Amino acid sequence: MDYLQSIILGFQVALQWNNLLFCFIGVLIGTLVGVLPGLGPVAAISLLLPTTFHVTPVSAIIMLAGIYYGAMYGGSTTSILVNIPGEAASVVTCLDGYQMARKGRAGPALGISAFASFIAGTLGVVGLMLIAPPLAEMALKFGPPEYFSMMIMGLTILTFLASGPMWKALLMAAFGLFLGSIGLDNMTATARFTMDIVELSDGIGMVPAVMGLFGIAEVLLNVEHSIKRTVFETKIQHLLPTLRDWKDSLWAILRGTVIGFFLGILPGGGAVISSFVSYAVEKKVSKNPEKFGAGMIQGVAGPEAANNAATGGAFIPLLTLGIPANSVMAILLGAMMVHGMQPGPMLVQEQPGLFWGAVTSMYIGNIMLLVLNLPLIGLWVRILKVPYPILFPMILLFCLIGAYSLNNSVIEVLIMVGFGLLGYLFKKFEYEAAPLILALVLGPMLEAALRRSLLLSAGSPLIFITRPISGILMLISVILLAYPLVPWLRRKRAILPQVSDEE
Amino acid sequence: MAKLNNDQVGAAIWIAVGVAVALGSLRYGLGPLDSPGTGFLPFLAGCAIALLASIGLTLSTLKQRKGAEWTPILRGVLWRKPLLVIAALCAYALLMKPLGFLLCTVLFIGFLLRAVEPQRWPVVIVGSIGTALGAFAIFNLWLKAQLPQGPWGF
Numbered sequence: 001m002d003y004l005q006s007i008i009l010g011f012q013v014a015l016q017w018n019n020l021l022f023c024f025i026g027v028l029i030g031t032l033v034g035v036l037p038g039l040g041p042v043a044a045i046s047l048l049l050p051t052t053f054h055v056t057p058v059s060a061i062i063m064l065a066g067i068y069y070g071a072m073y074g075g076s077t078t079s080i081l082v083n084i085p086g087e088a089a090s091v092v093t094c095l096d097g098y099q100m101a102r103k104g105r106a107g108p109a110l111g112i113s114a115f116a117s118f119i120a121g122t123l124g125v126v127g128l129m130l131i132a133p134p135l136a137e138m139a140l141k142f143g144p145p146e147y148f149s150m151m152i153m154g155l156t157i158l159t160f161l162a163s164g165p166m167w168k169a170l171l172m173a174a175f176g177l178f179l180g181s182i183g184l185d186n187m188t189a190t191a192r193f194t195m196d197i198v199e200l201s202d203g204i205g206m207v208p209a210v211m212g213l214f215g216i217a218e219v220l221l222n223v224e225h226s227i228k229r230t231v232f233e234t235k236i237q238h239l240l241p242t243l244r245d246w247k248d249s250l251w252a253i254l255r256g257t258v259i260g261f262f263l264g265i266l267p268g269g270g271a272v273i274s275s276f277v278s279y280a281v282e283k284k285v286s287k288n289p290e291k292f293g294a295g296m297i298q299g300v301a302g303p304e305a306a307n308n309a310a311t312g313g314a315f316i317p318l319l320t321l322g323i324p325a326n327s328v329m330a331i332l333l334g335a336m337m338v339h340g341m342q343p344g345p346m347l348v349q350e351q352p353g354l355f356w357g358a359v360t361s362m363y364i365g366n367i368m369l370l371v372l373n374l375p376l377i378g379l380w381v382r383i384l385k386v387p388y389p390i391l392f393p394m395i396l397l398f399c400l401i402g403a404y405s406l407n408n409s410v411i412e413v414l415i416m417v418g419f420g421l422l423g424y425l426f427k428k429f430e431y432e433a434a435p436l437i438l439a440l441v442l443g444p445m446l447e448a449a450l451r452r453s454l455l456l457s458a459g460s461p462l463i464f465i466t467r468p469i470s471g472i473l474m475l476i477s478v479i480l481l482a483y484p485l486v487p488w489l490r491r492k493r494a495i496l497p498q499v500s501d502e503e
Numbered sequence: 504m505a506k507l508n509n510d511q512v513g514a515a516i517w518i519a520v521g522v523a524v525a526l527g528s529l530r531y532g533l534g535p536l537d538s539p540g541t542g543f544l545p546f547l548a549g550c551a552i553a554l555l556a557s558i559g560l561t562l563s564t565l566k567q568r569k570g571a572e573w574t575p576i577l578r579g580v581l582w583r584k585p586l587l588v589i590a591a592l593c594a595y596a597l598l599m600k601p602l603g604f605l606l607c608t609v610l611f612i613g614f615l616l617r618a619v620e621p622q623r624w625p626v627v628i629v630g631s632i633g634t635a636l637g638a639f640a641i642f643n644l645w646l647k648a649q650l651p652q653g654p655w656g657f
Contacts, residue, residue: 051648
């Protein structure tokens, strides 16, 4: 099947009325969670996963993906108007976006952020379409050792990019691997660490874990303080950027797109890191770097393009290798498995309708977001004015319903509350939860790949370094792990931006 | 003796967790290397946790010698509020089946609105009943989630 036929097939699927509806719902909810501080795409996707059980797999994936890239659009609105990032990838947008708003240029800031998101999001999908199929074909040659090394590399990159000491991030990953091993052993069906609780036979659910660690823990942290948000009181006008604005932003958008897309592909990379890198690059290439932070439009356009392009890139390892690049993709992987799909190299060949339908729906979703977002800015501003003390009980209620309706089980709810408390303590003691989630999801796959590899090699761990692809991936992991021993590398990592848990 | 700092306390707890996981894995059997057993991966994970925590303990002890002290994690925050929220969440989980979704949700939302950051009573009453009915309509009636019914049938 050539590209043209595939794209036509994709649009035939994506343009079905029910898929259009779910795409619309996804991007709308995504924008909403992006706008609302304290509720990111990770929590929103986990929350809404149970609601997709009654729809077709392709509609479910279209909606859940829409939430992810929709959140990237929405996050900038809060950054620009309130100076609080709506979600983690919009942290950088606060710097110049809010300053633009203070100077009476909230309209162009919101406008260029929407257009940059649209351009980068669309180009990111083009990249995804071009790279994913050949990569999937190549991945067919991967055996268990390559998969094992790839997953180890993903975990290593994520721990490398995490904020704080690396031992803490690695410890979180190891703890995640242990949590992932709870339940029935995939190979022998022996129950492990289940404490005779039937609900634990299937393992610790990713949804209660994510909602607890990100949703509940975030609320617990927020209620510790009396939060008063001030929405920038100004009449928002001239949303369409001027010719001058376009001239200033165009290259920033294109650079942000390329940076975001390629950093998005890397396991452990993603939207947050790419927005920071894009901002740093814009500052570096600018003739007026001293003006950054005082309302430069490039400081909004570049990072917003980068975080949207990264969403397209992040789908590549998931759809072609079955390996999630970040926590959001980890949840999408779980969602696809719930719907009976196995993401990986065979997905393009076995379920072309689903693959191409999901990919082409992202074009439609990006257009919907552009059309929706500018007229709806007034609505988002009104939602932002809802006081947090009224909002947080609803966030908690959605988490409770989401956890309960997975299996109609109170145990799942208690697991979620337990993870909420754990997440709260992690924040207090400065441990990042993102490596834990990625390891929790990858755990069972990683274990299967490890045991199969050792079976293949008659117990020799050398199989991971003697096979070329696996060896290269392992070498990258070793280099990243060895960094604390090299002082100049350690200094470099120290200036890396903090990667938020929402990634 | 100087007071332990946060990372030292955290690392000590993690060492205990790691050792417990590794020992717990032994009863599932590690198996030979050419055919790893059920306990193999959790054993490795437990050892890794204990090892990394030991590294953390060593590093934080070195930091302690340079003056890194215990930072109270609840200083300057309204810690009673998270406590109230956790209590409400646990109560909700335990009472949602006996009381049913609607009544339990009204009580839960009402409690949070009144106890955590006190709202006026009309806001509490309208907010709790409205949220419960709205959630029931969306999740139970529209999305067909099977939310628990109390003895009163709702």
